[in-house]
Amino acid sequence: MTGPLPGWLAPLTRPAARLYARAVDRRNRRFDARRDVHRAAVPVVSIGNITAGGVGKTPFVAWLAERLIDDGHRPVIVMRGYGARRGTGSDEAAEFAGRLPAVPVLVDPDRVASLARFLPDHPEIDVALMDDGFQHRRLHRDVDLVLIDAMRPGLGDRLLPAGRLR
DSSP states (O other): OSSSGGGGGGGHHHHHHHHHHHHHHHHHHHHHSSSSSSSSSSOOOEESSSSOOOOSHHHHHHHHHHHHHHHHOOOOEEEOOOOTTTTSEEEEEEHHHOTTTTTTTESSSOHHHHHHHGGGTTTTEEEEEEEEEOOOOOOOSSEEEEOOOOOOOTTOOOBBTTSEEE
16 A cells, blocks of 8 residues: 555545646646746745645744744744634644744735735844745745655655645
8 A cells, every 4th residue: 555545445546646636737837837926025945745644844844943043043934824714823823832932923825915914014034934835836935845754755655635645
């Protein structure tokens, strides 16, 4: 079994995986042709992954924010906030608030607009950490950090839903 489903179920998911692959390809081509990728006023570090499921992105973002603070930087964390409405928190935002009370956390599906509204009033911020940002293409990323679960690398896996690859 290479994916998250039992082997007998895998053939049933292959058509959906092909549709998913086409949708991802079309989305990527559309973004590759766009000229309206937005560049923030500060460097953006994206932390993401290529597989579905948790690989520890949120704890890594918190750890990275702590290291940046130790080095004299003032980060902001930008996240979509899956399951949260604009302006409200998510589990991850609550985790950041508890661990990093001095670090602003922006929760908004429109990360470009959220950061654009926030930065003019906070000139002390010198870096943005985008949680789960690897598939986010509207905001220019200066650095992409891609996390992989060493216990389940999945690099030989199949695309969703047949496997774990996004």
